[in-house]
Structure formats: structure tokens, C-alpha cells
Amino acid sequence: xxxxxxxxxxxxxxxxxxxxxxxxxxxxxxxxxxxxxxxxxxxxxxxxxxxxxxxxxxxxxxxxxxxxxxxxxxxxxxxxxxxxxxxxxxxxxxxxxxxxxxxxxxxxxxxxx
Amino acid sequence: xxxxxxxxxxxxxxxxxxxxxxxxxxxxxxxxxxxxxxxxxxxxxxxxxxxxxxxxxxxxxxxxxxxxxxxxxxxxxxxxxxxxxxxxxxxxxxxxxxxxxxxxxxxxxxxxx
Amino acid sequence: xxxxxxxxxxxxxxxxxxxxxxxxxxxxxxxxxxxxxxxxxxxxxxxxxxxxxxxxxxxxxxxxxxxxxxxxxxxxxxxxxxxxxxxxxxxxxxxxxxxxxxxxxxxxxxxxx
Amino acid sequence: xxxxxxxxxxxxxxxxxxxxxxxxxxxxxxxxxxxxxxxxxxxxxxxxxxxxxxxxxxxxxxxxxxxxxxxxxxxxxxxxxxxxxxxxxxxxxxxxxxxxxxxxxxxxxxxxx
Numbered sequence: 001x002x003x004x005x006x007x008x009x010x011x012x013x014x015x016x017x018x019x020x021x022x023x024x025x026x027x028x029x030x031x032x033x034x035x036x037x038x039x040x041x042x043x044x045x046x047x048x049x050x051x052x053x054x055x056x057x058x059x060x061x062x063x064x065x066x067x068x069x070x071x072x073x074x075x076x077x078x079x080x081x082x083x084x085x086x087x088x089x090x091x092x093x094x095x096x097x098x099x100x101x102x103x104x105x106x107x108x109x110x111x112x113x
Numbered sequence: 114x115x116x117x118x119x120x121x122x123x124x125x126x127x128x129x130x131x132x133x134x135x136x137x138x139x140x141x142x143x144x145x146x147x148x149x150x151x152x153x154x155x156x157x158x159x160x161x162x163x164x165x166x167x168x169x170x171x172x173x174x175x176x177x178x179x180x181x182x183x184x185x186x187x188x189x190x191x192x193x194x195x196x197x198x199x200x201x202x203x204x205x206x207x208x209x210x211x212x213x214x215x216x217x218x219x220x221x222x223x224x225x226x
Numbered sequence: 227x228x229x230x231x232x233x234x235x236x237x238x239x240x241x242x243x244x245x246x247x248x249x250x251x252x253x254x255x256x257x258x259x260x261x262x263x264x265x266x267x268x269x270x271x272x273x274x275x276x277x278x279x280x281x282x283x284x285x286x287x288x289x290x291x292x293x294x295x296x297x298x299x300x301x302x303x304x305x306x307x308x309x310x311x312x313x314x315x316x317x318x319x320x321x322x323x324x325x326x327x328x329x330x331x332x333x334x335x336x337x338x339x
Numbered sequence: 340x341x342x343x344x345x346x347x348x349x350x351x352x353x354x355x356x357x358x359x360x361x362x363x364x365x366x367x368x369x370x371x372x373x374x375x376x377x378x379x380x381x382x383x384x385x386x387x388x389x390x391x392x393x394x395x396x397x398x399x400x401x402x403x404x405x406x407x408x409x410x411x412x413x414x415x416x417x418x419x420x421x422x423x424x425x426x427x428x429x430x431x432x433x434x435x436x437x438x439x440x441x442x443x444x445x446x447x448x449x450x451x452x
Contacts, residue, residue: 001114004196007203015210016217020382024154024162028381030180031147031257035374038144041137042367043359045272049137052191061193065202067143067184068195071177078165080174082181083117089178090120097128104129133269141268144370148261155254156246158385227340230422233429241436242443250380250388256406257377260370267363275363276416283417288431290414291424293369297410298425301403303389304396309343311404312411316346318401323354330355 001072001083008073023077030070037063114185114196121186136190143183150176227298227309234299249303256296263289340411340422347412362416369409376402 012018040060041049052060075082125131153173154162165173188195238244266286267275278286301308351357379399380388391399414421 001196004199004203007200011203011206014212015215017215019217022159022162023165024157024159025381027147027151027154028254028377031144031151032374032378032381034140034144034147035371038140038367039371041140042364042371044137046135046137049135050190052136057191060191061198062202062205064184064188064191064193064195065198065200068199069202071180071184072199075177077163078170078173078177080177082177083114085174085178086117086181086185087120087178089175089182090117090124092175093124099127102128102130104132138268141264141367145261145265145268148258151254152258155251155258227422230425230429233426237429237432240438241441245443248385248388249391250383250385253373253377253380257370257373260366260373264366264370267366270363272361272363275361278362278417286417287419287424288428290410290417290419290421291426291428293410294421294425295428297403297406304391304399304403306400306403308403308407309340311400312343312407313346313404315401315404315408316343316350319350325353328354330358 004068005072005076008069009076012073021073021077023074026070026074026077030067030074033063033066033070037067117181118185118189121182122189125186134186134190136187139183139187139190143180143187146176146179146183150180230294231298231302234295235302238299247299247303249300252296252300252303256293256300259289259292259296263293343407344411344415347408348415351412360412360416362413365409365413365416369406369413372402372405372409376406 012021037060040052040056040063071082075085125134150173153165153169153176184195188198238247263286266278266282266289297308301311351360376399379391379395379402410421414424
């Protein structure tokens with residue numbers, strides 16, 4: 001992750017693209033990439049989405065790469081460590097959704113989300 | 114990242130939520146979280162987005178945590194390593210956007226994006 | 227639609243919010259509202275999404291209202307008539323996806339999309 | 340709007356695509372189209388977004404057509420009239436954001452949004 005962050009910084013710097021990398025612009029780009037990822041799933045059944053064909057899987061992998069690139073770039077511009085932020089969020093969620101209370105119920109799942 | 118992936122697997126398993134975690138559903142949840150992150154930036158100038166107040170910064174950090182959680186969970190369900198996928202994408206982009214060709218031009222930047 | 231457009235113009239003007247209603251900002255707001263709409267569907271099966279309970283249906287209706295508000299506002303700022311733009315797109319799609327060629331096949335549907 | 344709704348119904352029926360048009364799928368497609376629209380704005384300044392060049396304007400118009408197509412299609416499947424839903428939302432917002440209270444302040448604007 002640290003190495004990825006550095007590479008992306010240098011990539012932007014070498015192209016003088018830092019001027020375009022405001023958090024406002026980067027979060028738009030992140031959202032656009034997530035939608036490109038989502039496009040592969042929009043007409044699939046849930047079962048099909050668990051069993052992608054080889055070609056779709058390859059494209060999906062590339063889109064995940066794009067999403068990761070912009071997420072790491074955005075987090076870097078904001079001075080946030082995304083892995084630490086995720087770890088903290090898991091702790092919050094463990095308190096919020098106790099396993100014994102919400103187990104296996106899509107109804108509860110929806111209500112708690 | 115590996116530890117984060119394991120924690121999220123166990124979190125879902127303990128709640129019997131794996132049944133809801135199809136890639137189709139997870140990519141929707143990922144997109145929803147990115148939009149919640151984006152909401153904090155929608156009326157800001159680009160300058161303001163680079164200089165968030167303390168309270169917004171705190172919320173933005175939590176939203177980045179949520180985005181990371183669903184990205185790691187989705188990638189795990191698809192058997193994709195998001196850091197490796199991002200590294201590959203950087204290599205592709207380095208060939209696609211040579212620094213000397215695209216440097217500092219928002220016009221070129223737009224065309225190449 | 228014309229009356230809706232006028233009301234939204236006056237709403238923004240009365241609050242001196244036109245300054246915030248750049249197309250860049252409005253498209254972000256539109257995307258955020260669509261994600262809020264999508265959130266109601268993220269953990270549902272497709273069947274459940276066709277048969278919403280009364281409370282969810284009510285919320286979904288309000289979110290559709292929000293989406294429409296920002297779409298009409300954005301189109302107005304850009305000088306685009308969204309109904310005419312949609313009519314044109316249907317003509318394009320009729321040529322692109324001839325009924326006899328793509329009928330009933332999710333595989334073709336995916337490829338053509 | 341009524342004519343647009345009817346055309347889209349017939350378009351789907353003629354292709355036997357109604358089976359894919361669950362609200363869950365349609366809201367994903369709507370979100371994907373909004374992101375394609377947003378992509379045109381992601382690296383622009385707000386001023387540039389108010390003054391698009393001719394080519395971008397043409398593409399943006401087409402994307403607005405796509406967004407409208409899926410919004411009308413989704414609302415039809417849910418039995419919601421999007422114009423009526425928007426009108427209702429404006430009434431709610433008029434009470435929520437009284438003009439004299441929120442006028443011209445981006446700070447208030449943010450807080451109230």
C-alpha cells in the first residue's frame with residue numbers, strides 16, 4: 001500500500017497533474033470508476049455475478065485496479081490511511097451489529113444498514 | 114490488507130451475511146458508500162476540498178473506511194488482489210500516458226482520460 | 227416538465243443558490259441522489275425489488291423525486307430538454323438493437339449494452 | 340412524458356427485455372448512466388462546466404437522454420410518476436429551507452443539505 005501510494009504520487013507529479021487532483025475531482029473520478037465496475041454486473045443474476053466468465057473476470061479485475069488507484073490517490077491527498085480507516089470502521093460495526101442479534105436475517109440486515 | 118480481508122470474511126461469516134454478499138450486491142454497496150463520500154464535496158470549491166474543516170475531515174475519513182471495507186470484501190469474493198490489480202493498471206497507464214506527451218495540459222488530460 | 231423547470235429555477239433564485247448550481251456541482255448532487263435511491267435495493271433479490279413493502283415504496287418515491295429535481299435542474303443549466311434528448315436516444319437505440327436480432331437473450335443483451 | 344413512458348415500455352416488450360428490467364437492475368443502469376454523464380465534468384473547473392465546448396455539449400446531451408430513459412423506465416416499473424414525485428419534493432424543500440433563512444450562504448447550504 002505504501003509503495004502504491006508513492007508510485008501514484010510520482011505518476012501525477014511527473015505529468016504535472018497534481019493541479020487536477022483536488023479531492024473534489026478525485027472523488028468524482030473514483031465514483032466514475034466504481035460505476036464502470038458496476039456496469040459489468042447490472043444485468044446479471046446474483047448467481048451469475050458469483051460465476052463470471054473468463055473475459056468479464058479479466059475486465060472486472062482491471063476496473064478494481066482503477067478503483068484502487070483513485071481511492072489510494074484520494075486518501076493520500078486527504079492525509080488518510082485507508083486501511084487504518086477501514087479497521088476503525090470494522091470496530092464500530094462490530095458494536096453496531098452484534099452477531100447474535102443480526103445473524104442471517106436479511107430483514108434485520110436491511111434495517112440495520 | 115491481508116489481515117483486513119480476513120477480518121471482513123469473519124465479520125460476514127459470524128453474521129451469516131455471506132448469502133447477501135454476492136458481487137452484484139457488494140458492488141452496489143460499494144457505489145453507495147462512494148456516493149456518501151462524494152456528498153461531502155458536492156457544493157465545495159476545489160480549494161475548499163483541499164482544506165476541509167476538522168469535522169468534515171473526520172466524517173470523510175469514516176466514509177473512506179466504508180469504501181475500503183466494501184472494496185476489499187468485493188475483491189475477496191471475486192478472488193482479485195486489489196493492490197496487484199492497481200499495480201498492473203499503473204504499468205498500463207505509464208505506457209498510455211507518456212509523461213513528456215501529456216504534461217500539465219488539462220486539455221490533453223481530458224482527451225487522454 | 228416546463229412548470230417543474232420554472233419552479234426549480236425560482237427555488238434556486240429565491241435562495242441565491244444559483245452560484246452553487248454549476249453543472250459540475252449539480253451532476254455530483256444528481257449522482258448522490260441516485261445512490262440514495264439505489265441503497266434501498268442493494269440487498270434485495272430481484273423479485274423483492276419488484277414487490278417493495280409499503281414503507282420502502284414511499285421512500286423510493288421520494289428519492290425518485292430528488293433524482294428528477296436534480297436532473298431537471300442540471301438539464302436547465304445546460305440548456306438541454308431531457309425529454310427530447312431521451313426521444314432522440316430511443317431512435318438511436320432502435321437502430322442499434324433491432325428487435326429481431328436481440329430478442330430475449332441476456333447474452334446478446336449484455337454484449338450490446 | 341406519458342408518450343416517452345409508453346415508447347420505452349414497447350421498446351422493452353418488443354425485445355423481450357422486461358425480464359431484465361427489475362427495479363434492482365434498472366437502478367444500477369441508471370446509476371451507470373449518471374456516472375457516464377459525470378465523467379465529462381470530472382476534471383473541469385466549475386466555470387468550464389458552465390461553458391462546455393460544442394462537442395462535449397453534444398455528448399452530454401446524449402448522456403442526459405440515457406439518464407432520462409432509465410429514470411422513466413424505473414419509475415414506470417415502480418408505478419411512480421416522477422414529475423409528481425418531484426413536485427411533492429419541492430413542497431417539502433420549501434418548508435425545510437425557508438428562503439429568508441438560507442439565502443446565499445454556502446455554509447448554511449451545506450448544513451441544510
